[in-house]
Amino acid sequence: MKKYISIEEFLKKDSYHKRKNLSRYLLEILCLTIIVISVGVILNWAYDNYKIKRINKNIEKDIDKISSVTEGTLVNQPENKNSNYYYYASFPFYEVNFSKLLNQNQDTVAYIHLPGTMINYPVVKTNDNKYYLKHSFDKKSNNAGWIFMDYRNSINALDDNTVIYGHARLDETLFGSLKNVLTTKWQKNKDNYVIFLSTLKENMIFQIFSIYTIKEENYYIKTQFNNNNEKKKWIDTMQERNISPTSAEVNINDKFLTLSTCQNRQGGRIVIHAKLIKKQSI
Numbered sequence: 001m002k003k004y005i006s007i008e009e010f011l012k013k014d015s016y017h018k019r020k021n022l023s024r025y026l027l028e029i030l031c032l033t034i035i036v037i038s039v040g041v042i043l044n045w046a047y048d049n050y051k052i053k054r055i056n057k058n059i060e061k062d063i064d065k066i067s068s069v070t071e072g073t074l075v076n077q078p079e080n081k082n083s084n085y086y087y088y089a090s091f092p093f094y095e096v097n098f099s100k101l102l103n104q105n106q107d108t109v110a111y112i113h114l115p116g117t118m119i120n121y122p123v124v125k126t127n128d129n130k131y132y133l134k135h136s137f138d139k140k141s142n143n144a145g146w147i148f149m150d151y152r153n154s155i156n157a158l159d160d161n162t163v164i165y166g167h168a169r170l171d172e173t174l175f176g177s178l179k180n181v182l183t184t185k186w187q188k189n190k191d192n193y194v195i196f197l198s199t200l201k202e203n204m205i206f207q208i209f210s211i212y213t214i215k216e217e218n219y220y221i222k223t224q225f226n227n228n229n230e231k232k233k234w235i236d237t238m239q240e241r242n243i244s245p246t247s248a249e250v251n252i253n254d255k256f257l258t259l260s261t262c263q264n265r266q267g268g269r270i271v272i273h274a275k276l277i278k279k280q281s282i
Helices: 007-062 084-089 099-104 176-182 184-188 228-241
Strands: 108-113 120-124 161-165 194-199 202-215 256-262 268-281
Touching: 007 120, 084 202, 084 268, 099 108, 176 184, 176 202, 176 256, 176 268, 194 256, 194 268, 202 228
Parallel strands: 161 256
Antiparallel strands: 108 120, 108 194, 194 202, 202 268, 256 268
């Protein structure tokens, strides 16, 4: 027997189906929007990385890098002649010609190289720590940014602590390969525990004395200390944080270099501290 329904029931069912269809359509639109946005973000990220690689490839063509010169001035030598200090002080300098780099970007203040990583970059500096978070070496907008020195640091003479920053890109460009220093493979290679830094006035070699990860803070990026006690406390803290097998001797007469990059989206940082052991005037 055929069942009949009232107009009220028909309209109620019809309204229900319309609401159901509308909800499904809205969900589909939302999903499609999320997919489109995600693809756009990925493509933009990939394009930024491509531009960084292209810029760095052009830079590598324009500069002469490795020097065989080992002579230089030893800085704050330890009394212990068996110290690793003397092993690293025998390394040749990493030297670059800044003329072409300065033609590309007048903000260039240094060049940095860290063994066991892909870090081989000019270092720039401006009047804040924001600009090069979103601009590349060619000064064009780029979310990958560039490697830059803390604006508080002097380029004419080393401060107590010179700080250099860079984004940790997933393709290991910029400071993306700094994560290597946390691995057993990197830490087991004795020759990795140096940082080569060249400026317009000097070539320098720094010996690494501390490697660690930490939540975002301002203490480790202090650039100047008010007195020796404050500096000694900072040194002790940085050494206590060290998770690597390095055995460098450090004291208040040392000048320091700090590298810092993001470890994760929760604000974690990968940090390296090193002390100056040899320099050569250019």
